[in-house]
Amino acid sequence: MVYIVEINGSKYYACSICRSLFVSEEMAKACEEYCSKNPGSKSPESTRDSIGFINPEGEPQKVYFRVAPLKGCTKTVFRLCRAGVNIYSSC
Numbered sequence: 001m002v003y004i005v006e007i008n009g010s011k012y013y014a015c016s017i018c019r020s021l022f023v024s025e026e027m028a029k030a031c032e033e034y035c036s037k038n039p040g041s042k043s044p045e046s047t048r049d050s051i052g053f054i055n056p057e058g059e060p061q062k063v064y065f066r067v068a069p070l071k072g073c074t075k076t077v078f079r080l081c082r083a084g085v086n087i088y089s090s091c
């Protein structure tokens with residue numbers, strides 16, 4: 001079951017296995033299916049389409065958004081979302 005992530009009234013969706021964050025539920029479900037069949041590895045699609053990742057167990061719950069790599073910086077940077085975050089499982 002994918003996670004639903006609410007931030008300031010906007011909804012995002014996250015894979016419950018690798019915790020990658022997506023803009024659509026379909027992408028999160030596809031990632032979850034891949035993750036359940038290929039434990040420990042990430043699909044190239046979800047790596048490309050993911051907009052960040054979540055930490056639902058944290059107190060408070062946290063969401064990190066991917067930031068476009070700066071010029072000359074090859075590593076992806078993540079920025080912590082400081083808005084009110086509500087993460088829950090769909091069922």
Ligand SMILES: [Zn+2]
Pocket residue numbers: 015016017018019020031032035046
């Ligand atoms: Zn996944």
